[in-house]
Amino acid sequence: MAHIKVGEVDRDNSVDKVEQILQGAMQEFLKQGYAGTSMDRVAVAAGVSKATVYSHFQDKEGLFKALVEQLAREKLDLIFGTEPLEGEPLIVLRQSATNALEQMTKDEEHCAFMRVLIGESGRFPELTQICVRGMIKPLLETLTQYLAAHPELNITDPEATARIFLGTLVHFHITQDVMHGKDIIPMKSDRLIDALLHLIFNSAESHQ
Amino acid sequence: MAHIKVGEVDRDNSVDKVEQILQGAMQEFLKQGYAGTSMDRVAVAAGVSKATVYSHFQDKEGLFKALVEQLAREKLDLIFGTEPLEGEPLIVLRQSATNALEQMTKDEEHCAFMRVLIGESGRFPELTQICVRGMIKPLLETLTQYLAAHPELNITDPEATARIFLGTLVHFHITQDVMHGKDIIPMKSDRLIDALLHLIFNSAESHQ
DNA sequence: GTCTATAGTGCGATAGAC
DNA sequence: GTCTATCGCACTATAGAC
Incomplete structure (x- = not known):
């Protein structure tokens, strides 16, 4: 493990993940509205997997x-x-x-x-x-x-x-x-x- | 050929249907928003077939x-x-x-x-x-x-x-x-x- | 009726913390 | 080694545009 991509990993802190997800959710929800945004796009925009989104927030409504x-x-x-x-x-x-x-x-x-x-x-x-x-x-x-x-x-x-x-x-x-x-x-x-x-x-x- | 004035009836039906579709569209769009309403529901709410909806309006956006x-x-x-x-x-x-x-x-x-x-x-x-x-x-x-x-x-x-x-x-x-x-x-x-x-x-x- | 998009789940693998 | 969080992916089921 010689190489670490800068700024990519090291995010062990789950508070950071929550912030990251909220950031992605903001981009999508504010642009597309509630019904118009998909959790897939939120995950992509946040730079995390869909499973991660669902591990921090109960569902789309909760997010x-x-x-x-x-x-x-x-x-x-x-x-x-x-x-x-x-x-x-x-x-x-x-x-x-x-x-x-x-x-x-x-x-x-x-x-x-x-x-x-x-x-x-x-x-x-x-x-x-x-x-x-x-x-x-x-x-x-x-x-x-x-x-x-x-x-x-x-x-x-x-x-x-x-x-x-x-x-x-x-x-x-x-x-x-x-x-x-x-x-x-x-x-x-x-x-x-x-x-x-x-x-x-x-x-x-x-x-x- | 004597009893029905084809053009007239057709036209009246048409106007009627358009009103009917708009009525159904109103129920759905006002309740669910744009992204949240499906053309299926509009058709059901309007009491017409989906094909009829699309024959009077180009697409969801036009409606x-x-x-x-x-x-x-x-x-x-x-x-x-x-x-x-x-x-x-x-x-x-x-x-x-x-x-x-x-x-x-x-x-x-x-x-x-x-x-x-x-x-x-x-x-x-x-x-x-x-x-x-x-x-x-x-x-x-x-x-x-x-x-x-x-x-x-x-x-x-x-x-x-x-x-x-x-x-x-x-x-x-x-x-x-x-x-x-x-x-x-x-x-x-x-x-x-x-x-x-x-x-x-x-x-x-x-x-x- | 067809074809695509989407909500939400489950699992095997991985990587770091202790 | 063990625990936890994450990832990526495959999967189901549903819904919706046309």
């Missing part, structure tokens, strides 16, 4: 669920960051919105994740709910608390306003990127954010 | 596209109606929003259509674009024109504001109904609409 839950954690951090909102509202809200839209737009993986998550929400309701609980709910709560903590914004219903804020951004992403509407209904994201902040801050002025 | 285009036309009319917006802004906007949310929420078929449309937007980009052009764009234009035609609302960017309006409603529908978030992040739709109109109308006041 899919593990993947979605991992992606949900990753994407939440990527798009809205981990640090709590703090500082001047006009600055903080514009910064958060700009950053979120930018991250979502430039991350093709995020588009694919939204497609799969929504597309399979009929087949996997409980999995979708896990994502709602783990991503959307915390996000809305953070926003709500921030809005409520700034009485100078004069927001009568912070919770509903948080929905408007998030909904505006996510729907924009869906129409422009996920649904390929960029060229059909073009609009600069700054313009949308300006209008959104305009509504929120002008609404505040009218009560001061 | 799917025909179905989506038909649904896009139907759903647009159902949810936002066909009559142009007219009247007192506070009334008209509240009425439109309430009606749209109500229609979307109570129509399980609409949920399924959104899932399929977004879920398959990676595989069928041009089909998705047809829907953007045929549903979202007209909707945004109608809203934009209405907002622009009411200077008392003092909206600086009607186009962007139309996006906020539509995005708020559609995203709400997605989180509550499509993604089964009703029980996790509950909210009455009236509360959301109130907050949305509050933003728009208070913003107007601040400049009067």
Whole structure:
């Protein structure tokens, strides 16, 4: 045994294998959807045998669920960051919105994740709910608390306003990127954010 | 030769069959997604033979596209109606929003259509674009024109504001109904609409 | 009806860890 | 030597496109 192919073997650690399989599963599931991906292709994409895939995950459904839950954690951090909102509202809200839209737009993986998550929400309701609980709910709560903590914004219903804020951004992403509407209904994201902040801050002025 | 007008009967049967097949295709595609539905099941659901399906539609893809285009036309009319917006802004906007949310929420078929449309937007980009052009764009234009035609609302960017309006409603529908978030992040739709109109109308006041 | 693709299983062989 | 994880392959059975 004189020769060892570099980087090929030495993966005794089964955690690495799991990561490797999830990586391959991501490529396939995000591109082909649940029904459209075969476990054979997942195995090939992951660079392992099918038996190995089945030794780490019970079945196709189990693998899919593990993947979605991992992606949900990753994407939440990527798009809205981990640090709590703090500082001047006009600055903080514009910064958060700009950053979120930018991250979502430039991350093709995020588009694919939204497609799969929504597309399979009929087949996997409980999995979708896990994502709602783990991503959307915390996000809305953070926003709500921030809005409520700034009485100078004069927001009568912070919770509903948080929905408007998030909904505006996510729907924009869906129409422009996920649904390929960029060229059909073009609009600069700054313009949308300006209008959104305009509504929120002008609404505040009218009560001061 | 006297009793049956061959061409006529043939044609009527044909139209009838096409409708029948589309009906069966809808049941299957909306429930199982594109990759998940088999042409066998479509034929059974439609109550025709597989050969009949293939005599009216070139292949699975052609049938799917025909179905989506038909649904896009139907759903647009159902949810936002066909009559142009007219009247007192506070009334008209509240009425439109309430009606749209109500229609979307109570129509399980609409949920399924959104899932399929977004879920398959990676595989069928041009089909998705047809829907953007045929549903979202007209909707945004109608809203934009209405907002622009009411200077008392003092909206600086009607186009962007139309996006906020539509995005708020559609995203709400997605989180509550499509993604089964009703029980996790509950909210009455009236509360959301109130907050949305509050933003728009208070913003107007601040400049009067 | 035909032909292909796919989910999932079982087994013999291998390679490294201890 | 023994244990565990992996591989590759052959296999069954099913389903689906056309």
